[in-house]
Amino acid sequence: MAKEIKKVVLAYSGGLDTSIIIPWLKENYNNCEVIAVSGDVGQGTELDGLEEKAIKTGASKLYIEDLNKEFVEEFVFPTVKAGAVYEGKYLLGTSFARPVIAKRIVEIAKKEGADAICHGCTGKGNDQVRFELTIKAFAPEMEIIAPWRIWDIKSRDEEIDYAEAHNIPLKINRETNYSKDKNLWHLSHEGLDLEDPANEPMYEKEGFLELGVSPIQAPDKPTYVTIHFEKGIPTAIDGKDMDGVSIIKKLNELGGANGIGLADIVENRLVGMKSRGVYETPGGTVLYYAHDVLETITLDKATQRMKQKLAIDFADIVYNGQWYTPLREALSAFVDKTQETVTGDVKLKLYKGNIITAGVTSPYTLYDEEVATFDEDNVYDQKDSAGFINLFGLPIKVKAMLDAKRNNK
Numbered sequence: 001m002a003k004e005i006k007k008v009v010l011a012y013s014g015g016l017d018t019s020i021i022i023p024w025l026k027e028n029y030n031n032c033e034v035i036a037v038s039g040d041v042g043q044g045t046e047l048d049g050l051e052e053k054a055i056k057t058g059a060s061k062l063y064i065e066d067l068n069k070e071f072v073e074e075f076v077f078p079t080v081k082a083g084a085v086y087e088g089k090y091l092l093g094t095s096f097a098r099p100v101i102a103k104r105i106v107e108i109a110k111k112e113g114a115d116a117i118c119h120g121c122t123g124k125g126n127d128q129v130r131f132e133l134t135i136k137a138f139a140p141e142m143e144i145i146a147p148w149r150i151w152d153i154k155s156r157d158e159e160i161d162y163a164e165a166h167n168i169p170l171k172i173n174r175e176t177n178y179s180k181d182k183n184l185w186h187l188s189h190e191g192l193d194l195e196d197p198a199n200e201p202m203y204e205k206e207g208f209l210e211l212g213v214s215p216i217q218a219p220d221k222p223t224y225v226t227i228h229f230e231k232g233i234p235t236a237i238d239g240k241d242m243d244g245v246s247i248i249k250k251l252n253e254l255g256g257a258n259g260i261g262l263a264d265i266v267e268n269r270l271v272g273m274k275s276r277g278v279y280e281t282p283g284g285t286v287l288y289y290a291h292d293v294l295e296t297i298t299l300d301k302a303t304q305r306m307k308q309k310l311a312i313d314f315a316d317i318v319y320n321g322q323w324y325t326p327l328r329e330a331l332s333a334f335v336d337k338t339q340e341t342v343t344g345d346v347k348l349k350l351y352k353g354n355i356i357t358a359g360v361t362s363p364y365t366l367y368d369e370e371v372a373t374f375d376e377d378n379v380y381d382q383k384d385s386a387g388f389i390n391l392f393g394l395p396i397k398v399k400a401m402l403d404a405k406r407n408n409k
Contacts, residue, residue, distance in 0.1 A: 005145075007035065007112060007116075009112060010034055010119075020153075022054065035061055037062070039104055042245075057168055065104050067100050067104060078335065079314070085288070089279075090279060091288065094183075096318050109139065117144055121148065123149045124269075130323075178190065184248055187280040201278045212252075212258075213259055218259035223254055223350045227286075231342060252282050254283075256283075258353070259353040262353070265278075290346040296360070314328070
């Protein structure tokens with residue numbers, strides 16, 4: 001196989017895994033050409049100096065692809081509209097970033113005439129599935145190389161040993177070697193002391209949090225923000241129209257400053273094990289909350305209940321890397337139909353890690369003050385409820401009567 005593979009496209013982040021994979025590929029695949037591809041989904045300064053590093057470690061070239069707009073509009077917003085949250089806490093920050101990156105990698109691999117695509121995902125994680133299912137969807141015949149599943153390296157310490165032996169510069173050290181994933185939507189922290197769920201995350205320690213502060217360190221004064229939605233999609237903040245990327249950046253700023261969006265989760269990975277992670281998703285947490293509030297007045301009860309049920313399935317699909325499947329597309333079509341009236345404004349108060357509803361309005365509201373009032377009204381006859389309760393409670397009444405008869409025999 002080593003002789004057949006002459007050109008490999010590598011999903012490249014410049015982190016520990018992919019930094020050592022470039023020389024490893026050349027060593028193990030007959031000095032093959034390695035083309036590195038970095039998908040920019042909002043990593044920020046992590047992309048600085050990446051081209052020089054990739055070339056120095058043996059890549060022939062580096063593509064840095066700006067995927068922010070596509071990431072937000074085609075992955076983030078559809079998931080927010082679905083209300084999809086994995087296991088009640090995880091807002092899927094890594095999960096839906098992988099398909100958009102993998103899709104672009106396939107496009108470049110085809111353009112470059114590559115023999116294989118390589119990724120640095122471990123054999124224990126979810127990302128290997130997310131990358132490879134997307135590759136299979138767009139390039140079913142493409143060879144996939146996953147070094148973590150075949151090389152002799154067994155730990156991140158051994159990876160650092162390899163990097164040092166090959167003079168590969170690293171931005172980490174052994175003591176602060178958290179496994180992190182950062183994008184426009186979130187930042188995850190895994191490894192080291194966090195591997196033991198008994199250990200409290202060091203939220204107040206300088207340098208641990210990157211997208212915000214601990215609620216304890218947040219200001220004593222609340223921040224008010226109003227988000228406008230059109231058909232379930234946020235389009236303005238405090239009356240100012242903004243594109244999706246700018247909205248998330250702004251909400252990250254506001255949410256982060258007020259200690260919003262910290263989640264400490266022991267989650268069930270797709271491969272079967274449990275893992276502990278700490279996630280920062282300040283803007284996303286605000287956005288999900290606001291969207292949920294708007295749906296309380298714009299969706300009827302039956303639609304809202306069905307949407308909540310399907311949101312669990314939608315979250316599983318995203319988490320499991322099944323974005324490019326007929327089922328996900330069908331669920332998104334259902335979601336889009338429900339969002340036709342999810343238009344309006346949601347006012348929130350952000351305070352020390354809390355999000356407090358401060359008002360909601362919509363031209364499509366289903367809330368009628370005249371019907372709901374405790375004062376006198378002309379649209380609801382309270383006498384009607386007696387017949388309703390008799391019918392609604394009939395099964396309970398019949399069972400009780402029959403139980404009494406049986407017990408008296």
